[in-house]
Amino acid sequence: DAKTTQPPSMDCAEGRAANLPCNHSTISGNEYVYWYRQIHSQGPQYIIHGLKNNETNEMASLIITEDRKSSTLILPHATLRDTAVYYCIVRVPPRSNYQLIWGAGTKLIIKP
Amino acid sequence: DGGITQSPKYLFRKEGQNVTLSCEQNLNHDAMYWYRQDPGQGLRLIYYSQIVNDFQKGDIAEGYSVSREKKESFPLTVTSAQKNPTAFYLCASRKSSGSTDTQYFGPGTRLTVL
Numbered sequence: 292d293a294k295t296t297q298p299p300s301m302d303c304a305e306g307r308a309a310n311l312p313c314n315h316s317t318i319s320g321n322e323y324v325y326w327y328r329q330i331h332s333q334g335p336q337y338i339i340h341g342l343k344n345n346e347t348n349e350m351a352s353l354i355i356t357e358d359r360k361s362s363t364l365i366l367p368h369a370t371l372r373d374t375a376v377y378y379c380i381v382r383v384p385p386r387s388n389y390q391l392i393w394g395a396g397t398k399l400i401i402k403p
Numbered sequence: 404d405g406g407i408t409q410s411p412k413y414l415f416r417k418e419g420q421n422v423t424l425s426c427e428q429n430l431n432h433d434a435m436y437w438y439r440q441d442p443g444q445g446l447r448l449i450y451y452s453q454i455v456n457d458f459q460k461g462d463i464a465e466g467y468s469v470s471r472e473k474k475e476s477f478p479l480t481v482t483s484a485q486k487n488p489t490a491f492y493l494c495a496s497r498k499s500s501g502s503t504d505t506q507y508f509g510p511g512t513r514l515t516v517l
Contacts, residue, residue, distance in 0.1 A: 325505075334407075334493050334508030335446070378445065382504070391506060393438075393445030 295379045300398040309366040311397050313379030316360040323382045324355060325391065326364045328375040335378065338364065369401045406430065407509035409494050414514045416488075424479045424512045426494030434497035435477040436506065439463060439490045446493060452477055481514065488516045 296314040303309040315324060325340040339346055339353045341362070346353045352365040366373055378396040407428045416422045428435065434453045438446040448461030452471040466485025471477050481488045491513050495506040 327506075332491070332511070332513070334409075334495075334511050335506075337505045337507065340505070391446075393447070395443065395445050 294392065295381055295394055297377075297379050297394060297397045299395065300400070302400050302402055303366075303369050305371060305401050305403050306368055309369040309373065309399060309401070311364040311366075311377050311379075311399060312361065313364070314361045315379070315381050318359050318381055320359075324353070324359075324362050325380045325382055326351070326353065327378045327380065328373075329378070329396070330372075330375045338377075340382075369399075371401050371403065373399065374401045375399060407494060407496055407507055409492075409509035409512050411512060412510065414512055416514070416516050418516055419483045421483060422481050422488075422514065424481070424492055424494075424514070426477045426479065426509060427475055428477075428494075428496045428507075428509075429475060430496055430498065430507060431474070432496035432498055432507070433474070434499070435471070436495040436497070437461075437467070437469065437477070437479045438493045438495065440493060440511075441490050449479065449492075488514060490514060 323340050323342050326338040327335040329335040339348055339351050341353045341355050355362045376396040376398050380391045410425045436451045437449040439449055440446050447463050449467050450458055450461055450469040452458035455474050458469050458471050466482055468480045491511050493511045494509045497504050497506050
């Protein structure tokens with residue numbers, strides 16, 4: 292199973308873009324990269340996922356490098372409500388139980 | 404509104420007592436999951452169920468039991484055999500769409516064993 296590495300914490304100023312990196316150097320060709328976030332004492336919330344191409348939705352953008360060994364989640368205009376722990380997860384291939392392997396994530400603090 | 408509900412939000416029990424945590428979903432998802440989260444840590448899988456009347460152990464199933472008699476419901480029992488049950492428990496269900504899948508989480512139950 293591909294593992295991920297994220298910085299334990301980051302700060303970002305309100306209104307600026309927050310760029311959260313993730314390394315997944317052992318990712319295999321059919322594994323997707325998922326991003327979730329967890330606001331304190333709540334259940335995690337799905338943000339975005341991707342395989343090879345860059346993806347964008349109403350919450351964020353996901354940039355995956357050409358070799359797929361790393362990715363960056365971008366929150367374009369961070370607000371105080373974006374303060375949370377952000378998890379980068381590589382999905383285990385379909386033959387298994389669709390288990391998501393969760394690391395400790397990056398604690399993102401948005402400062403006024 | 405579709406979603407996942409967990410109850411209660413906070414639960415206190417005495418050591419040695421079994422306790423059952425509720426998880427209900429009205430999203431019509433086939434798969435459901437139970438995770439445990441300790442302070443400052445990521446989620447760890449306890450049990451999962453891909454279909455009614457079927458479930459499998461996750462990474463930390465010892466001391467826990469589940470049932471899946473209905474598609475909408477996946478209760479978790481924390482037994483007295485679980486040595487360190489105080490934790491935040493999260494239930495999720497999975498939507499599958501083609502080759503990708505996304506998990507949707509409930510608000511969690513914080514269990515404290517005194």
